[in-house]
Amino acid sequence: MQTNSSPSLNACVFGASGGIGAAFVRRLHAEPDIARIYAGARSTIEAGPKVRPFSFDLSDEVSISEAAQKIGPPDLAIVTTGMLHSADVQPEKSLKMQTPEAYAAAFAVNTIGPALIGKHFLPQLPKDRRSIFAVLSARVGSISENRLGGWHAYRASKAALNMIIRNFAVEMARTHPQAIVVALHPGTVDTELSQPFQRGVAPEKLFTADYAAERMLQVLSELTPEDSGQLFAWDGARIPF
Numbered sequence: 001m002q003t004n005s006s007p008s009l010n011a012c013v014f015g016a017s018g019g020i021g022a023a024f025v026r027r028l029h030a031e032p033d034i035a036r037i038y039a040g041a042r043s044t045i046e047a048g049p050k051v052r053p054f055s056f057d058l059s060d061e062v063s064i065s066e067a068a069q070k071i072g073p074p075d076l077a078i079v080t081t082g083m084l085h086s087a088d089v090q091p092e093k094s095l096k097m098q099t100p101e102a103y104a105a106a107f108a109v110n111t112i113g114p115a116l117i118g119k120h121f122l123p124q125l126p127k128d129r130r131s132i133f134a135v136l137s138a139r140v141g142s143i144s145e146n147r148l149g150g151w152h153a154y155r156a157s158k159a160a161l162n163m164i165i166r167n168f169a170v171e172m173a174r175t176h177p178q179a180i181v182v183a184l185h186p187g188t189v190d191t192e193l194s195q196p197f198q199r200g201v202a203p204e205k206l207f208t209a210d211y212a213a214e215r216m217l218q219v220l221s222e223l224t225p226e227d228s229g230q231l232f233a234w235d236g237a238r239i240p241f
């Protein structure tokens with residue numbers, strides 16, 4: 001990926017312990033123009049020659065602001081955290097299954113946490129060159145494409161994330177005209193998050209995390225500031241909000 005012509009770009013991956021996050025770290029490690037990859041997780045992850053682990057928790061804003069101070073301006077920041085199910089939360093199949101707890105959990109991880117990362121990292125993006133802030137959203141967060149229903153809290157938290165990305169893009173265009181702020185849909189990817197929902201997915205439509213990360217880095221490499229504020233799929237197609 002050519003993020004610009006400098007041989008010493010800094011990348012930052014939030015959620016490096018996750019399936020897709022770890023794959024981004026691996027793929028970025030192989031990129032010759034990337035000098036350092038700051039890899040954030042709430043657990044310990046392996047360092048590599050170019051990998052600088054750091055710890056943060058989405059529910060702890062201080063941990064995010066401290067990370068921003070430590071890391072400095074990233075040329076590429078990718079937020080790969082997210083939650084669809086947990087020990088206490090299962091995606092709703094009908095409106096009767098909704099609970100305040102599930103909404104609170106989904107919004108805390110999928111919406112508020114990434115918004116706080118933007119709060120502390122977007123102002124740090126370089127003003128004099130191209131930079132990228134990307135968050136992993138999901139196609140199911142598109143309101144206009146929703147024909148299936150269900151998964152109320154997850155869908156709503158990703159739709160809200162998409163709105164926040166549009167808002168951030170509008171604001172950043174005023175101060176950082178070369179910045180690109182986008183949401184990405186990775187496809188259906190074989191990770192812990194999708195594991196309970198993979199039945200019925202055709203094998204050729206269930207991607208490895210490495211394939212998804214490679215395709216998304218390719219998409220990012222081709223975006224321009226005019227693309228800022230939008231949601232793109234792994235194949236480069238724009239998904240309407």
Ligand SMILES: NC(=O)c1ccc[n+]([C@@H]2O[C@H](COP(=O)([O-])OP(=O)(O)OC[C@H]3O[C@@H](n4cnc5c(N)ncnc54)[C@H](OP(=O)(O)O)[C@@H]3O)[C@@H](O)[C@H]2O)c1
Nearest residue numbers: 015017018019020057058081082136138188189191193194
């Ligand atoms: N897999 C798919 O098919 C698919 C499809 C569409 C969209 N997505 C989106 O892609 C993103 C990555 O998903 P994935 O499949 O890689 O899921 P995953 O393997 O379950 O990874 C989720 C990541 O989020 C982190 N996380 C959760 N809560 C956190 C918190 N409070 N603080 C810090 N980190 C936290 C997890 O950290 P721990 O390891 O500490 O739990 C983990 O690193 C998500 O936003 C997901 O919604 C995935």
